[in-house]
Amino acid sequence: MSPRLLSYILRHRRSYLIGFLLGVLSSVLLMLDPVVLRLAVDSIGGRIGPRVLLGYAGLLVAIHLAVWGLRYYWRLIILGASRRIEYEIRNDYFAHLQRMHLAYFQHTRTGDLMTRAVSDLNTVQRSAGPGIMHFFGTIVSSIIAIGFMLSIDARLTLFMLITLPLVSVTFIVLGPMIHRRYESVQDQFSTISAKAQENFSGIRVVKAFAQEPYEIDEFARLNTEYIRRNLSVIKVDGALWPLMMFFIGLSSMVLLWQGGQAVITGRITLGQFVQFNGYLALLAWPMIALGWVVNLMQRGLASMKRLDEVFAQKPKIVDAPDARPLAMATGEIEFRGVSVAYNGARVLQDIHLRIPAGATVAIVGPTGAGKSTLVGLIPRLFDVTQGEVRIDGVDVRRWRLADLRRHIGFVPQDTFLFSDTLRENIAYGMETTDGHRVEEAAEISRLAADVADFPHRYDTVLGERGVTLSGGQRQRAAIARAVARDPRILILDDALSSVDTSTEEQILTRLRTVLATRTAIVISHRISTVRYADQIVVLDDGRIVERGTHDELLARRGLYADLYDKQLLEEELEEADVDS
Amino acid sequence: MSTHFQEDEILGKAYDARLMRRLLRYVRPYRAVVLVSVLLLLLAAAADLVGPYFVKVAIDRYIRTGDLGGVARISVFYLLTLLAGVTVRYGQNYITQSVGQRVMYDLRMELFTHLQRLAVAFYTRNPVGRLMTRITNDIDALYEMVTSGVVTVFGDFFMLAGIIVAMLLLNWRLALVAFVVVPALVGMTVWFSVRSRESYRAIRIRIARINTYLNENIMGMPIAQLFNRERRNFARFDELNRDHLGSHLQAIRSFALFFPSVGFISAVATALLIWYGGGQVVQNAVTLGVLVAFIQYTERFFRPVQDLAEKYNILQSAMASSERIFRILDEPLSVADSVDPVPLARVRGEVEFSDVWFAYPAAEHAGGDGATPRPRTGEPPLPDGTDEWVLKGVSFHIRAGESVAFVGHTGAGKTSIINLITRFYDPQRGQVQVDGVDVRRYPQRDLRRHVGLVLQDVFLFSGTIASNIRLGNTEISDEEVARAAEFVNAHRFIERLPNGYATEVTERGSTLSAGQRQLIAFARAISHNPEILLVLDEATSSVDTETEILIQDALTKVLRGRTSSIIAHRLSTIQNVDRIIVIHKGRIVEAGTHRELLARGGIYTKLYQLQYRDQELRIPKPVAGAE
Ligand SMILES: Nc1ncnc2c1ncn2[C@@H]1O[C@H](COP(=O)(O)OP(=O)(O)OP(=O)(O)O)[C@@H](O)[C@H]1O
Ligand SMILES: Nc1ncnc2c1ncn2[C@@H]1O[C@H](COP(=O)(O)OP(=O)(O)OP(=O)(O)O)[C@@H](O)[C@H]1O
């Protein structure tokens, strides 16, 4: 059993213990039932009066009344505990994901994480609830029943127990097979979910390239494989239940044969024979259930293993043990000999860059040069491979993550908005929903004019990822979200790429007043976005190749000047010649 | 944060003849197999039923008479029926499950196929988490119904009927005594069904909420972390999770009460038998064997009843699931192929919009804040379910072979125009024509196959770089893939990746830089080689200028003779087009060549000046100073 699952169960040991006691008690009581039957049958054979019979009948009802009460609480307590465990695991799972670093999500498929949180967890709950409940229930009932039977007639009992080894062998052989095969079923299920998830998310591309038939074929292929794996589990676990019924039947047969002889030879009474039959009947259901339970437990353990795989992933970006709570004083940023590599491939190389508090630095450079990687180091989306990034003179890894990020307004290159109202989205990083600040932020990012045209204004509900907005509106909403938290450091990663130049101009003008006292890093491919920066850094292939102001860089006639020239319209150059 | 998408509160009746008929349609192809399965089941149940009868015969005929051989003989018979029982049961189980698997497969494929045909608008309205619930959990509920529902219900009923008949035949008086408790049993079962139905309803709604929330928040986790939302989002998740726990605890209560109650009622029946039946035995009206068999039958009687109650639940949740699945299957195709489509084999590339009015379907609003769309003067009334016109009487004509650029402020409606050309949406008024025929008359796939589209939102699938460029079209060779990549200047960076074109791409291409992703999406459009129409929606917005120029040079070569429409904010991107159309708030306000537009001094001039005017002023100085 997974130690993690065990620890959850131990956390509820009181419930399980009480449940267990109730279960034992009710089982013991139930086992009295055949005794009463025996007494009744024997006394019927002995021609006893109706009063005694009524007494027995009453006794039977009384026993079951008690059993009824005990079993009610037994189920309530154990099943309740298993649901609480499910709740705790799901919460812990979410909390665990919340601590995981960006790279983990980049390498894990959402559909897979979903399957584990929903389908696998469900299976685990079933093994921790009905599974454990019936497992122990069966074992206790069997022991008590065997005890009773032994006390009547040891020989007959031993005869009947010949089926026990068969039962054990069945479980030992089939159990692990179910476990393995079920695991592969769940893996395939994850694949199917992830496939569906991606297809639905990328439906526009699917349609634009008329990919529907291929997608359907692929989905069919995955599903065929899923059926195949499912049937391979069914082949095994389908045998459990009939086998258990067979074993019970076998015991009844032995009883009929050996017991019948025993009655004839007078070793036991007919009543005792009936009593034996009663025990078998009582055991029949639990034994059949045992087949089901073993199946359940094996599946549960397989699923728990899959959950454990997620839990076993350690968050790579965490507070250092000596992390200090810090209030950001100035917002000065310094890169000291920073290098970053992804799986050995160098993306940034020995970057030295000091951004004084309050300054605006622009980063330009070719696609894939490492710009996003560079700024991602500041809020610790990644950590450096070498060197250090300092804020206010303190290595970012020594900051408390929450403190660090609280002071940063980040506009990522890929806009992600939530399917909520526009207001909630802009206020996403604010401690309180202050309507005034939301509108101010929307004003700065020039979203306010668009919002005025929306029939529901700030209460407009966005589609998932914000699909019901235009590309530029989404980007501006993301800018508003970053600005609204009033950060000391503002990072715009190509955040104006889908915005037209006149809106961009307005945003930059407004931002400049906001940025006067803040540190800002702006990444862009457009000269118009970066030219007013205090310092422009040109990044190429992971290295800083130029730095300086717009004019200085133009004068150097390097990469930046080249970029500048290229952005001029060709004819414009001609025109400029003509004009001057 | 709350979940704003409307919940699926449909839970359906436990049994709905219409739905059931429709569901059974899926079983019909396998009806022969199902029939075999039912027969096997009846056999297995019969094998079960004879057990107590053997005991009765053994007691009355052999044990009481002391016939040792008889006991042995009947034991052998018993063993044989047991062996038959186990084989039959295994076979029956396997057959049923495999039918269930097939039915589930058929249904899941039908659902997926239909989803592929549904319009983009449907996906805007439905969160992915919800669609995932349909294609996984809901289908599973139906699977359970087919395997442990439909078939075994027959078995249970047969078992019940068999037991009742056997008891009546053995001794009808005794049987009636045992049946005294049946009303209590029925009452209990009905109570349980009603209660559990409500619980199921509550649980389903809550699990769907958890799914949707989880899906969105896993995708947006980096944002949540950057914005310090962990604690608040956790509180929200905990709330949803706790709610889910609460409805389960509620459900457990009725379950915990039901099963022991059935046991108790069964004991009452046994007690009655002992009291009354015992008396009868004493009076020699009934043999002891009959009484014992009766007691065993009574015990067996209650098991199928318990089973049936559980089946009822399965049925109930399957009904709810099927209703939700059927609702998607019945979802009309808002963008459907015409009944007599015009095949589109070759395209010349002429595009014409005539007085096109277009509005997006309004989002579902949770609260309904009362704001009603205000039709403005001079505009046609808004169609139902829309909020505002996005395109207002747009008319233009792109000649075959012409290249046209759309510019305008963000949110002006440029992407919407493209959505109409490719028929992601249909306009409410007016007409969009390609080659002189309304696009609604072409089969959608034909139309799109001829359009090379680079969407504003890049989407990469998990797979490899090559598989993202060629998608499902295996006809596209490796060379063609590489050529397309070279074309957009992506070849260089792809070559440098550890496995080149076979490098693994993670979900949404998250380990590539944004520009690299865009280049791959561009290469994808190029490799699918649409003969004529190229539609680029900010296809190079995240790409550096140098690469962009290289792409442009390459494009001008291909673009010769091809129609293209390009959206871009960087004006340098569109410097080579034949005509520029300026969109403002859903209307065309200017159109013409770069020079013509500059001469007009309108919106375009302003956009242009902002990008270049003060640069121009600066050019001479530093350049002159440097040289
Ligand atoms: N799926 C949708 N549902 C509802 N409204 C939408 C949807 N998509 C876009 N809109 C709205 O339609 C208007 C025009 O959007 P469109 O995407 O056509 O703009 P655009 O000109 O392409 O802007 P951008 O330059 O920012 O990409 C916007 O106000 C936007 O909010
Ligand atoms: N998580 C990752 N794992 C592996 N490689 C990565 C990862 N993220 C980025 N890279 C690689 O690192 C390089 C730099 O990526 P980065 O996103 O920093 O570029 P960029 O300068 O922002 O480019 P763009 O202008 O296209 O946004 C690219 O070659 C990219 O493929």
Ligand SMILES: [Mg+2]
């Ligand atoms: Mg980047």
